[in-house]
Amino acid sequence: MEYRIATEGLMCGHCDAAVETELLKLPGVTDAEADHETQTVIVESARQLHADELAGAFASAGTTFRIVSIEVA
Known part of the structure; x- marks a missing residue:
């Protein structure tokens, strides 16, 4: 399944990497x-x-990171 998440608070590449790292810890997340x-x-x-x-x-x-909406693509 693919999810498109609209966010607030991501300001730089470090922010991107922090969110990606935590999401990849969830069981089943491949990317x-x-x-x-x-x-x-x-x-x-x-x-x-x-x-x-x-x-x-x-x-x-x-x-500072917040989910605005989640859409299943």
Whole structure:
């Protein structure tokens, strides 16, 4: 499954890397690509992810990062 996540608070490549690292820790996640310029994160997963799992990964990555919306692509 692919998820497109609209975000707020990603400001640089370090922010992107922090979010990607935490998302890749979730069981089933095979890829995560964050882009601070578009405030978008694309997540590939072998299983269905719940919004609270994604939000938890963002919270672990940093206090300024926030999910605006999640769309299943």
